[in-house]
Amino acid sequence: MSGWFLLGAPWDSSGSRRGEERAPGALRAAGLAGRVAVDLGDAATVIGGETRDPATGVRALPDTLAATRALAEALAHGMRAHPELRPLVVGGDCSLLLGVFAHLRRAHGDVGLWLVDGHPDYVDAQASDTGETADMEFAALTGAGPAVLAGRQVVVADDEVLPGRQGRSDEIAETAPMVASRHAALIGHRTTDLDAGAVAELARVPRDVLTIDARAVVDDPGAAGRRAAAWAAGLGVPMWLHVDVDVLDPSALPAVTYPQAGGPDLDDLADLLAPLAAAPGLIGVSVADFRPDLDPDGRHANRLVALLDQALWT
Template identity: 55%
Template structure:
């Protein structure tokens, strides 16, 4: 990783409002040495969420607080993109719904964009269909225009990202319970997909295919990593660990062509739980991955 090419922004965003652990990830990864991998560490955006109230109409947990957090993160990132011109952002969360702040900033700064989305789950639920109402169950749906009005409109234009400009990688598609099957069935047919089994079979080839998608020339892409794309035995320090995921080498191999693409706008990392990593060994392993993969 070339430190001169990157700046760091922390997003201590926990959409559950419970303080269960993700919000401490930026601090824990800095303690493990993350700041030393980038040119500039801009600290944390003011995007913490502490509400436990579920909106009666939409079913979304902490809806007003999430909208506030998304605007705060978007404003912070947009300013950073101006002030750090020529460098790519590395945004470290927090949970996956931090994308609700990242994407509006990128849309304002760069215009239309696409998304490489590495995640153990498709994150395509909705408020009524989610057991918890957490926006981390539904942020990909929101980004592609399917969700509560205050969320889908965060960037103005709807959708923020068209479904055919998203590449979903590493999600589990077998051995699912009924709720997870329903969520996967909601994913639009236009969205490009490569599930965990297909990635694991040849991760480098999967990464090369994903790097060529979507085929629209010149479309800039954001790389998002939810670390629960890893197998739960490889990385148990996440909120919703699952079997059937990738190992560290497979993850590095699928990420490498994406991270080295000329289309890359930047990257985000989400769902690491330092409270489930008492020795710091998993934080150190995650830093090794970023140093190995990011250009």
């Protein structure tokens, strides 16, 4: 447990403050801060706008870019200040991956991603019902989203100077994609009983992404985790592990915005994550999409902290 630092990302891409942004505080209250060596507090990632950008279809685009910049800078600071520790970034929603990879791409070059999620998060921005970046962050990371999210220039701090650049950019990363699709795995997504929009979203996922669907996870979570770990070992790049807790079946965790039946339970998820957490190439973990407002007595926050105990630190 002493090998980690904690960084909160209270980020709700809907701009409605419906609940995800409260998750870092709720998980701290459930004991998460006591499981790590250092708690760095929260990055300034609160989203306050709900208007969709007419050019891109992205909701709250200016706040999203500012949040991306803030999280990238906070993560960079944490990793510089504590090089002996790995980051545990707690959201908020899956949009936090934009900030995480804005830093990782600059600092580490090629980095792979295990995306454990009930959804592919590959919605086309203009076709999205909501415009929330949590619907499309995987597409943006792999270069298929709007250019301003997919990355053309590096987000830099005010006091950083890069060759040929001055000041800040409104865009996210130096090169697109931030994650090569061949270095990405999508794990736990649903592939049955989908509506037409979900079918179209799944069809957009690049074919060279490793996919391990929810049925495979439920049937043998340990084998699914070992398969994803072995695949990553062959890539030869550092890996980031992201867990969207809506990968869980609603019977195990109903406190999410977009629940879907057919997912693993908490023990299954712990078994899936254990080989990934033990992988020598793992450089950090993020957790997203928990809704404390749907957990009035805190029981689900406690269960998520216990899950991290079981999966990451045992």
